[in-house]
Amino acid sequence: MTIRQLILIGFMGTGKTTIGSAIAERTGWDQVDIDHQIAEAVGKEIREIFAEEGEDAFRALESQVLEHVLASPVSQIVTTGGGVVTRPCNVEIMKQRGLTVALTAEPETIIDRLRADTSRPLLAGDMERNVRRLMEERAGLYDFAPVRLSTDGKSVEEIVDELWAHPVFQRFLAEND
Numbered sequence: 001m002t003i004r005q006l007i008l009i010g011f012m013g014t015g016k017t018t019i020g021s022a023i024a025e026r027t028g029w030d031q032v033d034i035d036h037q038i039a040e041a042v043g044k045e046i047r048e049i050f051a052e053e054g055e056d057a058f059r060a061l062e063s064q065v066l067e068h069v070l071a072s073p074v075s076q077i078v079t080t081g082g083g084v085v086t087r088p089c090n091v092e093i094m095k096q097r098g099l100t101v102a103l104t105a106e107p108e109t110i111i112d113r114l115r116a117d118t119s120r121p122l123l124a125g126d127m128e129r130n131v132r133r134l135m136e137e138r139a140g141l142y143d144f145a146p147v148r149l150s151t152d153g154k155s156v157e158e159i160v161d162e163l164w165a166h167p168v169f170q171r172f173l174a175e176n177d
């Protein structure tokens with residue numbers, strides 16, 4: 001059986017979870033969301049894990065879950081949390097185990113999308129300032145992905161269509177056929 005792993009990375013609010021679901025619908029592959037898996041494994045919301053155990057504990061869980069999920073011998077779409085790229089060991093494993101696609105968006109787009117959202121602990125307080133600061137801190141960390149898609153001003157369907165038309169994605173599909 002052919003195994004395909006498509007891994008979506010990108011800053012918070014670039015739409016990884018949302019686009020991953022749309023790709024899952026189109027391909028029939030499973031979607032596994034790392035944030036969702038962590039919350040399920042621990043039995044707590046992400047913001048509770050940050051509040052009660054701290055970011056380092058969350059990052060350790062994230063690495064464990066990522067490694068476990070990417071070891072599965074199935075075709076799947078793996079949607080990661082925005083901070084997965086902050087650990088070099090996570091980047092290495094993603095490079096080895098599948099095709100990584102980076103979703104991008106301007107800070108203004110992210111701020112608009114996440115304005116009413118309180119589920120992301122690193123954005124609590126002055127959300128706008130935190131988005132800009134974290135984007136600067138993480139500049140370049142998403143650039144290892146062979147496919148990069150801007151999501152500004154595009155519908156979910158347009159983004160999925162653009163992925164399909166991308167030569168690297170087409171090659172990935174053909175090689176895994």
Ligand SMILES: Nc1ncnc2c1ncn2[C@@H]1O[C@H](COP(=O)(O)OP(=O)(O)OP(=O)(O)O)[C@@H](O)[C@H]1O
Pocket residue numbers: 010011012013014015016017018019035080081082083113114120151154155156159
């Ligand atoms: N192309 C788009 N156009 C408009 N809104 C979008 C688009 N993609 C995602 N959204 C909205 O932006 C918000 C964040 O999307 P989503 O949760 O998919 O981001 P994410 O990249 O998975 O974030 P995180 O890194 O925190 O998991 C959601 O409310 C979603 O509906």
Ligand SMILES: O=C(O)C1=C[C@@H](O)[C@@H](O)[C@H](O)C1
Pocket residue numbers: 011012035046080081082083084119120121122
């Ligand atoms: O960008 C980040 O560091 C995070 C993104 C979310 O997906 C969650 O993984 C969590 O809120 C941390």
Ligand SMILES: [Mg+2]
Pocket residue numbers: 016017018035079080081
């Ligand atoms: Mg997500």
